[in-house]
Amino acid sequence: MRRIEKITGRSDDMLIIRGVNVxxxxxxEILLKQQRxxxxxxxxxxxxxxxxxxxxxxxRRPEMPxxxxxxxxxxxxxxxxxxxxxxxxxxxxxxxxxxxxVQRSQGKAVRVIDKRSKT
Numbered sequence: 551m552r553r554i555e556k557i558t559g560r561s562d563d564m565l566i567i568r569g570v571n572v573x574x575x576x577x578x579e580i581l582l583k584q585q586r587x588x589x590x591x592x593x594x595x596x597x598x599x600x601x602x603x604x605x606x607x608x609x610r611r612p613e614m615p616x617x618x619x620x621x622x623x624x625x626x627x628x629x630x631x632x633x634x635x636x637x638x639x640x641x642x643x644x645x646x647x648x649x650x651x652v653q654r655s656q657g658k659a660v661r662v663i664d665k666r667s668k669t
Contacts, residue, residue: 567604570640574661580633590652596665605643612649
């Protein structure tokens, strides 16, 4: 008999993406382990037809000299996409952006932007 694993994260923060329960804290854990990425990120949830999509927008570290080349940015994004797929079980699109691109908020950080239409 299989047992359900312990639920981690806050249930009110949980997203359901293509039938998979996704907690923002799971993605944050992966991003914080990447030395080339800053801890500033946002999760964008959108809907394509009947399926939800998850995009991760994350900043590169400001200590890295000069802008990140397209090839290096793409390779880093693909590495993070593979890690998220392996750990969380959902396919995402990761975009690595320049420092200061992700909007900062006063007080509690806004980590999830829901772009799905409410119709």
